[in-house]
Amino acid sequence: MEQKVLFKVHMPKSVDKPLLEVLHSGFIGQGKKVDEFEERLGEYFGNKKVLTLNSGTSGLHLALRLANVGHGDEVITTAMTCTATNMPILAAGAKIVWADVDPMTGLIDPKAIEKKITSKTKAIMMVHFGGIPCDIDAINTIAKKHNLKTIEDGAHAIGSEYNGLKIGNHSDFIMFSLQAIKHFTTVDGGLLLCKDQSDYERGKLLRWYGIDRDAKRKEFRCEEDIIEYGYKYHMNDISATIGIEQLKYIDEIVSKHIDNQEYYDQKLQRIKGISVIKKPEVSKSSSWLYTMHIEKRDLFSTWMSEQGVMTSRVHERNDKHTAFSDSMCSLPNVERFNNTQVSIPVGWWITDEDREYIVNKIQEFSDKFMKI
Ligand SMILES: Cc1ncc(COP(=O)(O)O)c(C=O)c1O
Numbered sequence: 294m295e296q297k298v299l300f301k302v303h304m305p306k307s308v309d310k311p312l313l314e315v316l317h318s319g320f321i322g323q324g325k326k327v328d329e330f331e332e333r334l335g336e337y338f339g340n341k342k343v344l345t346l347n348s349g350t351s352g353l354h355l356a357l358r359l360a361n362v363g364h365g366d367e368v369i370t371t372a373m374t375c376t377a378t379n380m381p382i383l384a385a386g387a388k389i390v391w392a393d394v395d396p397m398t399g400l401i402d403p404k405a406i407e408k409k410i411t412s413k414t415k416a417i418m419m420v421h422f423g424g425i426p427c428d429i430d431a432i433n434t435i436a437k438k439h440n441l442k443t444i445e446d447g448a449h450a451i452g453s454e455y456n457g458l459k460i461g462n463h464s465d466f467i468m469f470s471l472q473a474i475k476h477f478t479t480v481d482g483g484l485l486l487c488k489d490q491s492d493y494e495r496g497k498l499l500r501w502y503g504i505d506r507d508a509k510r511k512e513f514r515c516e517e518d519i520i521e522y523g524y525k526y527h528m529n530d531i532s533a534t535i536g537i538e539q540l541k542y543i544d545e546i547v548s549k550h551i552d553n554q555e556y557y558d559q560k561l562q563r564i565k566g567i568s569v570i571k572k573p574e575v576s577k578s579s580s581w582l583y584t585m586h587i588e589k590r591d592l593f594s595t596w597m598s599e600q601g602v603m604t605s606r607v608h609e610r611n612d613k614h615t616a617f618s619d620s621m622c623s624l625p626n627v628e629r630f631n632n633t634q635v636s637i638p639v640g641w642w643i644t645d646e647d648r649e650y651i652v653n654k655i656q657e658f659s660d661k662f663m664k665i
Pocket of ligand 1: 348349350374375377378420445449469470471472483646
């Protein structure tokens, strides 16, 4: 029996032809394909201020730079995420300040954020864990009151919605990851969407050494002045070509994730020992993960693996790592969330038969081990 996996690379055959064409076109750097991909992404998100990049991590680093976060500043963030959310804060020279999460959803708690604000706070990072949007309005209201910038880590949340608008429209900066196992991929890649035109224009320069690629030049060489240093974070035409093709499938991919999520929501709530995460009413999750809570979680994971179903906690709480030890503090709700959370396969590759099998196996586990 083939294992039912948590992640799968989405790579349609229709990518092959355009990919080979661009590969042998004589131009593979950042060019027309990147422009075209950005144009299409702008239409998809309903926000034209899209920067394509070489990774989501680069996107977060760039967002922090655009928010003018630097040495001595503090950034409030969550420990319940991929380390990629928080490494860029250290790379920017700033201090990480952990805020606790909601114990059920694992999402950063606005009330906990407000308690952590000091005169050094410059920005707030929120992560839409598994695809479920954070309480964006509450967080942005707090940020506005204290004159702070907000960054959304939407690595899991392409296609999610909040208050009737796609994620990508609500905060100062929104990052998406196009890494191999996300809803759709450009092999590696990332997106940074901006709210302000000025941030977008500055970001366009900083993703490529601070050089204006649109400047009219007499020859190849860059003669115009570079105002401030930048990075090598741009996307190339190879990745963009894959992205243009992949984008044609995104609605179909997301709707399959959501359909499986709704099935699980309905079936699992009846099973003893399982707590289903209730999604906030104002939002729609594109369900990159289907996370639930279960007692005896580690036993559950081993048992499910024996039944051919992969499960995982996916992310380790970041505050445990030595690299983040300067920020150590008590996070009781991270502890609660992390003790029982586990994700089961939910993606576009999970068929009706697969999900029925998975639910039956969870029921079997509950009958066997959850009697008391
Ligand atoms: C929550 C989160 N943030 C950031 C990233 C980083 O994205 P990338 O791998 O594209 O740099 C990831 C990647 O898996 C992630 O899961």
